[in-house]
Amino acid sequence: MDDGRIVNLYDFAPWGENPSHLLLHRDAAIENPPQGPRILEKPSEMRWNPTLAQWTVYAAHRMNRPQLPSRDSCPLCPGILELPMPYQIAIFENRAPAMSFVPGEMERPDTTNLFEFKSPARGRCDIVVYSPQHDEKFAFMPLENIYALVEAWRDRYREIIAQSDIEFVSIFENKGREAGMTLDHPHGQIYAFPFLPPDLEKQWAQTQAFWDGKRGLWEKILEKELRDGSRIIAQTDGFLAAMPFYARYPFEVHIWAKRAGVSSLLEMTPQERRELAGIMKNVALRYERLWPDAAYGFPTLMLMQQLSKQAGAERYRFHIEFLPLQRSPEKMKYRASIESGAGTFLADFLPEEQAAELGAVEPKEVELPELLFD
Ligand SMILES: [Zn+2]
Structure with a gap:
């Protein structure tokens, strides 16, 4: 992507055959290889709660993210904003992530700084788009597509958990507006943490x-x-x-x-x-x-x-x-x-x-x- 984020595309085709649109993207990626993880100018912040011995992540900039945009301006539909290309399953880094790659070592709180300890919010937040179809629902997706999604989750899990600064990777979905979903398009998320959540x-x-x-x-x-x-x-x-x-x-x-x-x-x-x-x-x-x-x-x-x-x-x-x-x-x-x-x-x-x-x-x-x- 223009801002340095990487998109992973998954498709299914007879074994050994690649769909032509994926070959185009592969050639473009070879010509213009990704420059490593995107580094944000202002990453989010984590603060240590000494009463529960756990972190809280502050992603104040996420207040401005799109809330339930209309169908015509859905940023996850092919050709609108995030995914200009045809795709079957697409996984990419969140534009405004709660946690992101930060160079250097993570500091841990110790007894000298326990009461006002904060750190840049290290980690990674990806969006997993299940289908190019805006009205699709996970439960009604063809079984083969869900199987391909399992393979895509596994592929991303393998790559992200192998990173030296990551301790735990959560693959999850908030389904339904009451569950906090802000986009109707069928999708889930992957959060990678530098610590084990409580x-x-x-x-x-x-x-x-x-x-x-x-x-x-x-x-x-x-x-x-x-x-x-x-x-x-x-x-x-x-x-x-x-x-x-x-x-x-x-x-x-x-x-x-x-x-x-x-x-x-x-x-x-x-x-x-x-x-x-x-x-x-x-x-x-x-x-x-x-x-x-x-x-x-x-x-x-x-x-x-x-x-x-x-x-x-x-x-x-x-x-x-x-x-x-x-x-x-x-x-x-x-x-x-x-x-x-x-x-x-x-x-x-x-x-x-x-x-x-x-x-x-x-x-x-x-x-x-x-x-x-x-
Ligand atoms: Zn959509």
Whole structure:
């Protein structure tokens, strides 16, 4: 891009054949190679909260980003602003990122500066455009396209997590305006952090605490969910989708990799990647069909939880968390005082009951895409 950002384009075609528009871009990229990561004149800032021992990222300039522009001026549609070229899947750095590449080493707070410690917000924020079609929805995308998206996520994850200053990479989506989505075009995001965010830090500590040398936290969770069975939504050989025993959000579904050692997208076999596409679509379709006429359209947060950088990361287990923000056809779920200020969730449902309701929604079977990659 003119401002130094790099666009990664993904397409699918018969094995070994490249679509002609991708060849054009490849030639242009060879002629005019990227000059390394973009360096912002004024990166965002992070401040240390000594009461919770965690960072807050201040991205004040993001107040000016486009809010729900009209369909004709959608910056993600082909040929409008960010993506002048034809594309199938496009991944590129956010124009106004909350975190960005900053040369040099990251400083950590110590006892001498704990109470007013700040740092440039290092990291990376990418936009993942799922489809060139403005009105497409993830749940209704052809299965092959979701499979290609899994491959694109994996390719970006591999490249970003390999960077020496990055500790953790989050692939996520805020679906629906009530979930904070500011562009209607189907897209998700990738945030790369120079530290482990608090919830992941806790999960990692629990993973280590339960490890007995062979098995641990995730084996126990999967074993209990499989044996009990009452919260299962769908499964394949490689993945289990269920409402966890400890769900905090209404209709909260997690998709866990069943195989030990799969701590990120990188360890998955081609067969497992097909299954992941199939089971993600299955869960997303059930959400769309649960209350088809509901107000709000079932806004949902989706996060892929994966670790690669920690010593012993293979003890962790890749999983996806779907966190819906709607608790009935007319009512939204809000994080209220106790949840926001004290961190304890109050749920007005039981996971078993909601799992039975969601489990009765079509499609009952997980469909798998054709094997396109090896
Ligand atoms: Zn669009």
